[in-house]
Amino acid sequence: MELKIHQTEKKLGKRKTRGLSIRVKILFPASILIILLCVTLGVSSYVRMKDGLIAMAVEQAQMAAVVSVKVLDGEKLAKLKPGDESDVQFQEQLATLRGVRDDCGIKYLYTLYLEGDQVYYGIDTDDNPESHNKIGIPFELSYQELQDVFAGEIYVQNYIDSTEFGDVISAFMPVLDSSGKNVSAIVGCDYDASGVIQRLDVILKQVVGIALICLILGLIIMNFITSAIIKSLHTVDKKIYELVHNEGDLTQRLDVHSGDEMELIAENVNELLAYIRGIMLNIAANSKHLNKSTGVIAENLSDAEMSITDVSSTMEQMSAALQESSVSLD
Numbered sequence: 001m002e003l004k005i006h007q008t009e010k011k012l013g014k015r016k017t018r019g020l021s022i023r024v025k026i027l028f029p030a031s032i033l034i035i036l037l038c039v040t041l042g043v044s045s046y047v048r049m050k051d052g053l054i055a056m057a058v059e060q061a062q063m064a065a066v067v068s069v070k071v072l073d074g075e076k077l078a079k080l081k082p083g084d085e086s087d088v089q090f091q092e093q094l095a096t097l098r099g100v101r102d103d104c105g106i107k108y109l110y111t112l113y114l115e116g117d118q119v120y121y122g123i124d125t126d127d128n129p130e131s132h133n134k135i136g137i138p139f140e141l142s143y144q145e146l147q148d149v150f151a152g153e154i155y156v157q158n159y160i161d162s163t164e165f166g167d168v169i170s171a172f173m174p175v176l177d178s179s180g181k182n183v184s185a186i187v188g189c190d191y192d193a194s195g196v197i198q199r200l201d202v203i204l205k206q207v208v209g210i211a212l213i214c215l216i217l218g219l220i221i222m223n224f225i226t227s228a229i230i231k232s233l234h235t236v237d238k239k240i241y242e243l244v245h246n247e248g249d250l251t252q253r254l255d256v257h258s259g260d261e262m263e264l265i266a267e268n269v270n271e272l273l274a275y276i277r278g279i280m281l282n283i284a285a286n287s288k289h290l291n292k293s294t295g296v297i298a299e300n301l302s303d304a305e306m307s308i309t310d311v312s313s314t315m316e317q318m319s320a321a322l323q324e325s326s327v328s329l330d
Helices: 002-014 022-071 074-079 088-104 143-150 194-244 261-329
Strands: 106-115 118-124 161-163 166-176 183-192
Touching (some): 022 088, 022 166, 022 183, 074 166, 074 183, 088 106, 088 118, 106 143, 143 166, 143 183, 166 194
Antiparallel strands (some): 106 118, 106 183, 161 166, 166 183
16 A cells, blocks of 8 residues: 555656646746835835935035034135135134034035136135145136025035045035125035945845845745645645546545635535545446346246247147148048
């Protein structure tokens, strides 16, 4: 019996489907869906965190520019000219701006003034003598790019600008004179966004890691569910195969207790087997009855044959008697 079961399992193992298996049909689209879902959630989370961090950095850059404007004297800035680096007023304004720079975490803080259509540096808080800009050094941005700021508007970048000096978010704010109508200079504030970039890199790695973990867990769960379905299908297939190749034993049953559709299929197959078994029992009973009737008919035919033999013998005797009578009459 064990050898027969082993042979049955071996035969079942060799059987292959003509197309894609149920496992592939379930796992492939499910895997694609899980990957798309993880990528979508990961990208969405990263973009939201990135927008939030950049928005905070932009707000800090703008706040630093606002504080700088409040502590600066527009009249004094308007009077600065090239060569005033040693002037007391210049040093006071420079010390004030450096204090704002250090308190607000600003990378570069400086003032700009306009002569004609050319923008020049005013006060530069850079501590590095090699990159420090003195009064009257031309600014890298043109007047057209800062025209609105010199007209009294505020400009703040809403993105991180990767420059040769680092990752910064720039904000420009006008400094008004005592009348509050004329722009004496503008304050340029370059917020150091390198910390934001580092945090975004960490967040990106975390998002990718979480997405991979969710993907792996999703695939494991889907594989577990698929394996359970395939196991139930194999059980039903194995039983049906045994029914077909086990000399028509209709007393077997499919024992599947999965609680899902596979159990319903097994119950329907069991009902079908019971129905076929009932038909076969009826056929067997009718066969016995037919066999008995055939025996009776055979006995009747035998009796009829004996009767026919007797009649034949009688007819022969009568024929002989008639012949004798015929002779006598002759």
